[in-house]
Amino acid sequence: MSDTKQRLLDGAIAAIREHGIAGVSARTIAAAAGVNQALVFYHYGTVDDLLTAACQAGTAERVAHWSTRLAEVRSLRELLDVGRALHEQEQELGNVSFLAQMLAGAQSDERLAAPTGAALQLWVDEIESVLRRLLAGSPFAEIADVAGLARAVSAAFIGLELYGGVDRDGMERAMSALDQLAVLIEIVDDLGPIARRALQGKITRATRRS
């Protein structure tokens, strides 16, 4: 990977972070990367292809970076702490914001849909494996669809990131509320087998209805 190609990848993330999907262009990317505008097309063909590459490479790098730390998590509360730290640090680096903007663009640009979905899937897989490990042996694993939960967590991260852009205090309150809610999961572990079975039936009935 040549220096220029890497600078363009970093520049793409920086440009989207600064100008959003609506304001990103070969010129804004080149300016952020400190290279000539024509090099975008020489190295990547089109702006979309560069965004695709940046999405793939950037997300893979961040997921790999957090993967080791997530592998050390031993409880749901620890996971919440790591999740908060992850959110804060990625927000500074702009990767959550980058993914959110790509996702917004992917809604109407089908060339962005596949790479954005694949990048998000990297996070989903990582979160799912952590949740599955933590909930192994827990009664909650029998009740919950862990794969669905991992997707919900990922989607909520995106939504909270965007919401924080127009109401930072509101986002903080929302995250604290989710912390409280997540602790509810832990109480299931404290239930006896009879109460647990009753809960399980309750959830099955409730979700089958809708």
Place this chain on the structure above:
Amino acid sequence: MSDTKQRLLDGAIAAIREHGIAGVSARTIAAAAGVNQALVFYHYGTVDDLLTAACQAGTAERVAHWSTRLAEVRSLRELLDVGRALHEQEQELGNVSFLAQMLAGAQSDERLAAPTGAALQLWVDEIESVLRRLLAGSPFAEIADVAGLARAVSAAFIGLELYGGVDRDGMERAMSALDQLAVLIEIVDDLGPIARRALQGKITRATRRS
């Protein structure tokens, strides 16, 4: 409100829905509205001002529409059902998608930030009032930050909408998982006073730490 002004408001929502915040313009809006492009500027001054007006009027109308139905909800499970119906219908009308795109644009266009935040707040207030009514007298109200929960729900709606654009099946699974999770709230009502107090202390300790 003249016919043309209303057509432009509807056209703005339709254009954002079709082309996203990155592809919306006076021309695409005028085409969707079936009017001349110059009328955008005659009636609203700038494209941003038109988007602002569409955001305000469109969201106020949809919130008012659902407000009556939400007022009839009597349980959390009913609320989940209404929430699903709301998501499906608004997805067809494009209002959730519109808000998501506005939110994405608001991250880097400060002129969109205030109106988008205000529009989202209309949903937050509505959800908060329903939650507060449903949880009145419930032990969960003593534990939870209802205002934070309402914000989390709103943000999650946005995130799920965007996620659904790149992985529809994944979004469905995520929503089902959230259904399961929401039922957990109901079990708190079944707890006796001692278990409830223990839970409350547990949540307080867990959230104070982070």
Place this chain on the structure above:
DNA sequence: GTCTATAGCTGGATAGAC
């Protein structure tokens, strides 16, 4: 209020010098 026409600008993409 609505239309045409257009000025002035920015964007994607390419050709060709170096």
Place this chain on the structure above:
DNA sequence: GTCTATCCAGCTATAGAC
């Protein structure tokens, strides 16, 4: 590989006819 120069499309916004 990198640069300058440039074409052409599409954009905001306005002027002026109707």
